[in-house]
Amino acid sequence: ADRSIPAAKQKYLPTSGTYPKGFLAGSAFAGVKASNTKYHDLALVMSETPCPATATFTKNIFKAAPVAISKHFLAARGSEGFRGVLVNSGCANAVTGSLGLDHATTMARETDKLFNPTASDDAVPQTLVMSTGVIGQRLPIRKITAAIPKLKENVGNTHEHWLNAAKAICTTDTFPKLLSRTFTLPSHPDTTYSIAGMTKGAGMIHPNMA
């Protein structure tokens, strides 16, 4: 698809941002969808140190493999010691049976190796995984595992890095959705905190998450 942003949507595209300390974002090309030959379709958002994490997930009974796997990782680690999240676009890895679960786990384990090359295959991964795109297709896992090492060079904490990650998770979206802001808390008004976030979605949207 041509990903040029329509004129009417340009106003929603941030030209700068203030991003939280200690987080890195970036993207890479894996070619998950056969028709995609040029756009990045793998995104990584990660913390430089292990940190608490949580997530809300769809209540749809046919939960996709990355949903089931990420839910399991969060429970197994008690929401502690996470490094980040890897997202692929182009294939949802949904209704893909037990092989889909294996693929989602492989995504997490291969990403773990970016920050811990000696990570044991017995340990619960420190990476959450997400997938979006066509339902009912097997994930081309080899393309993804081949592209994950490229993320190491492509992550950073500039606006461009965050924007690239926000673009990489898009499917039929016409523009990347990225926001950031700063704030203070009442007990320490001199300390400035940051929050940043990205989202994607344009169709099949009626979330009911818990």
Next chain:
Amino acid sequence: TLLGIICTDVKIDPASMRTLLVRAVNKSFNCISIDGDTSTNDTVAFFANGAAAPEDVKPLYYSPMDERDDSGPRVRIRANSDLLALERVLTGFAQDLAKLVVRDGEGATKFVTIRVKSDTTHDNAKRAAVSIARSALVKTALYGKDANWGRILCAIGYAPGIMDSREIRLADLRLARITRQPEKEDSIKAERAVIPKRTSVSFIPADGSEELKLLVRGEPEQVDEERAKQILEMEDLEILVRLEDDGKSAEPKRVTEAVFWTCDFSHEYVTINGDYRT
């Protein structure tokens, strides 16, 4: 599919992260609809690494507060002012992200806020709002710039939960008569959730100009079609539904409000999804 990733450098206790996120998501991502289809992959992840927090700051946390009343034990949650402030920041932030998704709805030309006020329960107000947001006929009317309040009322009238609750209320009433027991308060509220003679519908223009009343306490207004067209030509629109309008606004009463965000339905949606395949 909706995917979201939110990161902050605040220090938060891992056990409190989930409550914080769920509270924010319930007022943001769980309050949007583009096409009424709930995906198999929807996920919003939240990370907090504490990198900006001074070293002596303890992680923010919720503390459970056990309470008992006649109906049995229940747990309420207490939060300190920092956590409440963070909850407000996160909720507002998540709402802004969620609204961007609606603005990018496949083929959408309008961003629509649905605000429903009720004097029964928040659930009833939300059920009505969701039903309007899911109605293909309401959404095509919005695309066609048609102030079709009839379709809005129709969607409220069949709202799952409200309609079913009225049936349950009737069953409760019969049971109460037979057993001579008092009726359940919830079922009385369900029957009062939507009363046509207390229902009003208006369009609130995005430019801050005066609201356009379409229906007042069950009676249709003489709608200025030209004015309606002007309002519907704007990208943003708010539909205000009052289920508690008894015409005595001076009287104090408890009114709850549900807000839902949606978009219109266009030819383009069919084109995109007729082409998007395995």
